[in-house]
Amino acid sequence: MCMISEGEDIIILPPDSMEALAEELPEVAPKWATFHSGARPTVLTAEFLGPRPMYGEYWSDGTVSGRISYVLPHPTDPNIIYVAAASGGVWRTTDGGTTWEPLTDGLPVLSSGALAFDPTDPNVIYYGTGEQHYCGWSCFPGDGLFVSTDAGNTWVKLATTDEVGSYISEIWIRPDDPNVIFVASEDGLARSADGGTTWSWVFTAGDVNSIAVRSDDYDIMFIGVYGEGVFVSTDGGDTWSQITDLPTADIERVELAISPSDPDVIYASFTDTLSALYGLYKSTDGGATWLRLNGTPDYLYSQGNYDHHITVHPLHPDTVFAGGVFPYDTTRHGIVRTFDGGNAWEDITDRTPNGKVHPDIHHFAWGTDGALYVACDGGLWRSYDLGDSWENLNEGLGITQFYTVDIHPDLPDVVVGGTQDNGTAIWYSDWGDDWENVRSGDGGPVLWLPFAPDSFLTTYVSMTYLKMYEWTGSTFNYVAYLGTPWSGDVACWTCGPLKGDPDGDTRTLYAGTSRLWMSTDGGETWFMAADGLVSSSYGYLMSMAVSPSLDTLYVGSSSADFKVSFDGGSTWISRTLPDVSTWEDITDIWINPSDASEVYATIKQTYGAKVVHSTDAGATWTDITGNLPDEYVYSLAVDFRTTPHTLFVGTRRGLFYTTDQVNWTFVSSVPSAPIYQMDIFPEQNFIVVATHGRGMWKVYLPTAVSVAERGEESVVPVALHGRRVVARSHVRIYTVDGRLIATLQAGQKREMDPGAYFALSEVGVFRFVVR
Structure with a gap:
């Protein structure tokens, strides 16, 4: 339902009522279709984080x-x-x-x-x-x-x-x-x-x-x-x-x-x-x-x-x-x-x-x-x-191909990610869209340690050469080389799971190759926790989710294997996902931190189920692929605070989201590059999207919050005085057909023609009418 404030002229829209600015799905374009150089407007605000460029890369003269x-x-x-x-x-x-x-x-x-x-x-x-x-x-x-x-x-x-x-x-x-x-x-x-x-x-x-x-x-x-x-x-x-x-x-x-x-x-x-x-x-x-x-x-x-x-x-x-x-x-x-x-x-x-x-x-x-x-x-x-x-000549080119991403658990303005042949890199908001190289080569899975939030792990291809670094508040330092405990295992080139205790109460870590590995001392020593999770001799684990209690674990493989453990990994039960062929990748898994029996998974296949949902630990599934195009789905991010949960999926050709788990909307403020991984920082209402070709992006969540729920009128980003709009915060104003007509900072004013408009801020999308 619509929440109304400021008389009857400003309406806070629920996410499923934002059709006026929604974009069509990026299906393969027909011949003679015309496109403009910039991305189209969308209901979701996106911010490019870089790299533009990356500094300190080892194999070149430094700037890539x-x-x-x-x-x-x-x-x-x-x-x-x-x-x-x-x-x-x-x-x-x-x-x-x-x-x-x-x-x-x-x-x-x-x-x-x-x-x-x-x-x-x-x-x-x-x-x-x-x-x-x-x-x-x-x-x-x-x-x-x-x-x-x-x-x-x-x-x-x-x-x-x-x-x-x-x-x-x-x-x-x-x-x-x-x-x-x-x-x-x-x-x-x-x-x-x-x-x-x-x-x-x-x-x-x-x-x-x-x-x-x-x-x-x-x-x-x-x-x-x-x-x-x-x-x-x-x-x-x-x-x-x-x-x-x-x-x-x-x-x-x-x-x-x-x-x-x-x-x-x-x-x-x-x-x-x-x-x-x-x-x-x-x-x-x-x-x-x-x-x-x-x-x-x-x-x-x-x-x-x-x-x-x-x-x-x-x-x-x-x-x-x-x-x-x-x-x-x-x-x-x-x-x-x-x-x-x-x-x-x-x-x-x-x-x-x-x-x-x-x-x-x-x-x-x-x-x-x-x-x-x-x-x-x-x-x-x-x-x-x-x-x-x-x-x-690399200054100003924003074309880094990310494989992985992880946001600092406590600092939303510090992000680390692994890239294609330009190493693992780190971003700090004070650097603008510049990034610093942490290590060279191809960057694999990365993880901020939940039990030591300023420390992070990096990997090379196939989950090799595990290294630890620390964030000092303005830069990073090398801490230790942890080796390759699973040397000789088959592993994903750049996508194997690397997880920790979600609450940081223990020093437990998990790593997935063709087998599941576990550490209980923060990565100093590792042991093989489970074998036989992958049905193919050439397969490997691609995805994993861990409950806060560490009892319920989910894993997905490159051979369509999906398994769950209810005893911390001692025993495993196979689950069958709907409409999935034998050799498809289970690319991502997200678990509800408040209910370990609720889980989402994504599958990399052109046809059939691509996004599925279970509320009974995978015993039964609901296919929520909906109107997603026939494209590979590589990654997932879930906002578990909303009802229904808000989901984002990264595909071979861009980002989509849904607030009703039926209808998916293309997020055209993020270019249509492949997206291999995403992370969420719900406390500040954004996800970070690691594109493989257009760098890293921050996307603000489509969470509609009413003035009554906030208990403060200041959530509304604009005030109306006749035909004059006054911005209360940074806001973009669109016509109802999606045309951007103004970008205003707090305190700036603009005279408007009579009509209906949308005001887009970090808080949400607001409809207002000038009479």
Whole structure:
């Protein structure tokens, strides 16, 4: 029911009556749909916490943002650069990399593959979605091909995934006829001859990883095909033949580069079946014959299917750069350079004190001013001297890919989280949107210790290398290395459960691999508490919930196993979730702290049950998936103070919430990046959302609180004096159709036209009428 105050003109809306500002579900967009660069308004307030950027990262020169799939420098203005973040969408700088702005937060998917300009008009930009880097949990399918005709401010969907594929690696447009567009993807090579209105597949014999075209004859095209080799067309893509002078077996990813100044010079880089460097080959006669460059250093190590790219200098065909992983030792290299066509090579990754590029190279690009750009797991670097020095361009990019998050138990302005290849990082509100790196590598599960709230645990991949740190009030300190007590166990790469006593009354800790481990002394020693919880020999525990009494424990696995223990983990009972197939992941579990028999769980499956609820410890279940789209659900957060409970779920394409456990609303104030974990701080009415590609966000809960319940009139964020609105606190004012018209601070005033409006504050959403 509506709660009324201030006469009859201001109404505090219950959450289920907020349709006026609610957004549609982010389903796959239809062809020709139009999107604007910013996120749309929503009934829930969201605040970006960063990182923008992260400082102190070990493997680079210190400042990182997140993985970038593609970089596109403007062809005439060196100050304009576009990047496609792996799962953070398209960003643009107009001042040479000093500041950046996101352009695609309003799109239904932010997974990025490639970018391209119309050769005749750089205001026309093509964005190929879906990341073709073969990286499992961190690479996501896209939603086809988008185009912008106004330099990235608005976007139109130009092609569906059926037309161009779901994982786009490259886009090429004919310079002599920009209506002819080629798109490479996991489905092959697609072509449009009419500017994207219609499409046809001109090659379907495998994943196309790369495209190379002669600069003097656009009909002669080369493509690198995963597991097959290199194919050539001499008729503009109508027909293709395999080049048998190059490897055709025992290979996987194939990257190509052709010299713009001498198109007879072509390079082809192959990975083997272990993702290592099979060989780098060179042709000096347009592809008729090829020579293996046997002196090439190993720039791929064992990650060539993931990080792998080559480029040729625009003016010098013998100057080549190749990129892959990182020089961990003298036999492994990151970015290598040759000036003599491949006879002598030099590693140029680390130029300390003149810059150091982060590991894992995904793309090179050349600026019109001769700058070489490098996109990698850490973000973006630039060199004006062919790699003798490096300039870091990561300030202002908010594209970190988080896996995990945990809020300090007592301090809501301190948050820690694990990221993709940029380590574990910590945020403190006094730092703005800057974060500090705690440890390097991939950041796994994190946990603030309930019994010692200023101490937190961090992990590396597969729950390894457990370390303890402490928060001092303004920074953090390393405390101890706790090892890997479960060494040898199968474990989730970055998502295994790490839990403690919810009330902090004991020093009990839990960790999940293929088995359940337990510590009763705060992590100093561990013992195996339960085996046989996972039905698959390749499976592992993914989720866990612990009751405050420590008696009731729930666990979920990567093999759809769901089990409950009522005696602290000594014995376990199997439960069957509804409409769940055998191999699906039980991604998250939340237990009611006041009633251990009430539990929620989420399942990662496209169809069937995705969110389920039980009030009898899992003996029976209710499917509350409702109107959620057919997308993976990775994470859950529950506000147990409301009736019914308010639920948030993080999906592959953004955040949803429900207040009635039937109808779900898309939270469009948070960009549509994947969300692997969330945490809640109910005392201050917010959750923290760890997106995998757009950093960390704070979202305020949709809890409607009446003036009578608060016992104070000041909860209402605005006062009306005729047609004048006076803000009592920070407030955003929307029209009833969702258009933001004003943002006011306390004490600010605004004259309003007659009509109905919504005032959105941290307390809730209020409807008011100006007469």
